Amino acid sequence: MTKETLTIAICGDKGVGKSSLVLSLAKGRFLSNLQDVIPAVTIPRDFSSNPYSARRTILVDTSEAEPEKLQMELRNADVIWLVYCDRESYERVSLHWMMMFRSMGLNIPVVLCKNKCDEYPGGDVYSNSVALDDTKIEDEEFIPILMEFKEVDTCVKTSAKNQFNVNQAFYLCQRSITNPIAPLFDSRIGELKPLAVNALERIFLLSDKDQDNYLNDAEMMALQKKCFNKSIDVAELSFIKKILSDISLNPHEFINTPLYVPDRGLTLDGFLMLNRIYTEKGRHETTWDLLRAFHYTDSLCINDKVLYPKLNVPDTSSVELSPKGYRFLVELFRRFDKNNDGGLNEEELQFLFRRTPGLPYLWTATNFPFSTVVNNRGFITLQGWLAQWSMTTFLDYKITTAYLIYFGYEDDVKEVLHVTKARKMRRRKGRLYRSPVSDRKVFNCFVVGKPNSGKSSLLESFLGRVFAESYCPTIRPKIAVNSLELKGGKQYYLILQEFGEQESAILENKEKLSECDVVCLTYDSSDPESFSHLVELLDKYRYLRDLPLVFVALKADLDKQQQRCSIQPDVFTDSLFLDHPLHISSTWAASLNELFIKITEAALVPGESTPGFPPEERTSDTDYRQTAVILGSAVGFISLLTFTMVKLLKPAKFGR
Structure with missing residues (x-):
């Protein structure tokens, strides 16, 4: 609990010894001839050796003679210390007091106390449960009330006169708040x-x-x-x-x-x-x-402050995994890869996620595990596992912090995250554009284009998979994430997103576009109606011209068609001072490699791919570009070689 001060309302019939119990506790001795109701008494947090006194506690004495004040004190209380002492006051516990608590709608624990047990030889405590051991002596007075009223947490016998169990009763009141039994145990079924x-x-x-x-x-x-x-x-x-x-x-x-x-x-x-x-x-x-x-x-929920710690993330910054986060995820993968085959099968994944609420919705909504790298049996590999979490952290880091806690991460979970520097802007001839990037390892690319232009095939190729020849229109968004190991051993993660029927809504959402590092504009070079869709998009959403753009002509293995458009692709890109469209085919491994490099380059040096700036105005960015490491492979030489050999053995049309 986070409450610093706990309030105990002590109530019962007149003459049962409520005030005597309060003062016996506070003074450590019995006092006679007390007034009917004594003022509230504050018990300090370090009172005696009470193991539950981590918070300051206020004891409030009450009287039935002031019903309005009594009800107010009960509503403000965290626990009720209900006292009786004889047969008459005992009967009123169930007939009057418990009924009153229920009629008020109180949902707080009640500690039942039989006071004036001056001759009682021993101090047994009775919980609202059925004991397993034979050493507990059940009291015939307590059992019926415990069985009938689940609100009664504990029963205890006391004597204010002899200082018998007074401290114990107070401890039980505090314990019923700090360590409630109700969430743990169902006393009706045991x-x-x-x-x-x-x-x-x-x-x-x-x-x-x-x-x-x-x-x-x-x-x-x-x-x-x-x-x-x-x-x-x-x-x-x-x-x-x-x-x-x-x-x-x-x-x-x-x-x-x-x-x-x-x-x-x-x-x-x-x-x-x-x-x-x-x-x-x-x-x-x-x-x-x-x-x-x-x-x-x-x-019995994990504390939200632990699952979702506060993190200061500037609007133009991104969140990535730190080296400590990657190490933890690598260890987790290896621990649950029982057969050491380099992949997590369905059974191993289920066992790993048993400690969590299940797969994150972000994963199930994007066709995990086929959103990343899997082996030939469809099991996620270590490369795919790390890529998936890199994507998750970038898109919603709170999912990552929560699941790492579920997985048993014991240190400060903020240590697994790295907040990148805020994106800086440069000005050129009155226009702003993004500065080169030096501290980011994860980049987000939106793949946009006319339906059936080959976007889904591009995502599948990025993951080293052969795309089915039959065309299946994309309805729900798709994601592909993979690592790029560049020359010099530098590693990046690239996220490719295709939005299907949600494409227009995404392009209209400027907040979503702020998360985008590069827009990949695709068209089918064999479809004469395809490129005009991109021209219309850039005319409709003029603000897209403020982002890095990469034009791609897909299905380049088919016959190239003259585009039925007011302007041809090469002329259009020249007018934007951008590179001509790359011509890509699934049968051309080098072309795929070149595209993924170009997308990464555009993310690292945004000014080079932002429309509207002639080459002679890009000298500073060009110098940066020349020093950046931009050579490498998106999926690795072996996977691309295998991919090419399969296509050579059985030619297939890209994106079909």
């Missing part, structure tokens, strides 16, 4: 609740470092150290093993289910059973310590 089970299952999976489905001694000790900052006692560990190994002590549903296997460790069922025992025996703070060490809130 089982952990589903959300608690899901959270504990994830903790088990993260703690099972060798992934053998058992928590061995070393893993148990590591978990203990992480959650409690101390080593587990050997005797306690042996006791846990004994309890879980003794079938006679286990509930009926676990008789045929191993909870602990000698020389292997705790099973998942054993881990869940252990936490069930903790909650049933009133030690649910132990389970909460486990949960909070893994950033769970009282609602």
Whole structure:
């Protein structure tokens, strides 16, 4: 909880000893002849040795003689300390007080306290649960109320006169707030609740470092150290093993289910059973310590501040993975590649994502894993895995931070990110254009053009795959992301996006265009109606001329057609002071390589590909361009060679 001050409202019939309990707690001694209602008492956060007093606590005494004030205090309270002392006040607990709380719609825990137990020899505490061990003596007064009212968290007997259990009752009130049992345990059926089970299952999976489905001694000790900052006692560990190994002590549903296997460790069922025992025996703070060490809130969700840390990202900056982030993802891939075949199959992916809400929507919406590099069996490779996360971080870094926490990243998750410098602008003859880029490794390219111009085929070729000859129109957006290793060992990631029916909406969205590094304008060189579509786009969306543009003539292996347009491609690009369109074919490996280099070059040196600037005005950018590393392969020499040989053996029309 984030609340700094907790409020406890102490209520009950007149004469049950409410004021005496408050002053006995505050003063450490019994005081007689008190006024009916005493002022609120503040208990400091370091009161005594209370393990739950991490926050300041206010004790508010109440009186039924002032009903309006009573209701106000109850509504402001975090927990109710309900006191009775005799048969008459006991009966009013269920007939009056609990009914009043429900009629007010209060949804806060109640600690039931039987006061004036001056002759009581021992101090048993009763939780709203059914105990497994035989050492707890169930009180006939408490059980009916515990069974009927789930709001009652704990019951305790006290004596303000003898200072018996007064501190304990206060501790239980605080614990019911800081470590509530309600989210963990369903007292009606005597089982952990589903959300608690899901959270504990994830903790088990993260703690099972060798992934053998058992928590061995070393893993148990590591978990203990992480959650409690101390080593587990050997005797306690042996006791846990004994309890879980003794079938006679286990509930009926676990008789045929191993909870602990000698020389292997705790099973998942054993881990869940252990936490069930903790909650049933009133030690649910132990389970909460486990949960909070893994950033769970009282609602059993991972804290949003951990999943989505605040990051200062200027409007023209991008977010990329840092070297630490890449190392973590490489280690994760290798750990879950069980058969060491260099690819994550469907089963391995499912096991990896068991600790998360499932695949990110961004992935499922863009046909993962076929949005990146897969092997010949369709399994994502390490190259594709890193490319996919590079794309995810660039498009929505919050997905990356959240999933790395789900995967068990334990340090400050902001360390896995690198925020690039804000994009700078230069001015030339009254026009602004983007400055050369020096610190970015991930670039975003929008692939735009008339339907059936070959855009989807271009994306498939970028991933080293042979595109099907049959034409299938693109409806939903598509993404292809791959790495480019350039001369000198410098590596970049290039994202190609095709938008299908959403293309017009994207081009009208200037915020989306600000995320674009290069626009790749494609047309079918064998279709005489294709190029006019690009001319119309640039006339309709004039602001596209402020971005780096690369023109591409696809299906160049087919017969070139004169374009039925007011201006031919070469003349049009000359008028924009841009390079002529590259002629690309899936049968020409070198042409594909040249295109991906040119797109990367346009992203690195935007001024060279921004329309409207004659070459003689580009000297400074040209010098930068000459020093930039722009040679390399988009998909690697071997994949391109294989791709070319397949096409030579069976000629196919590009983009068909």
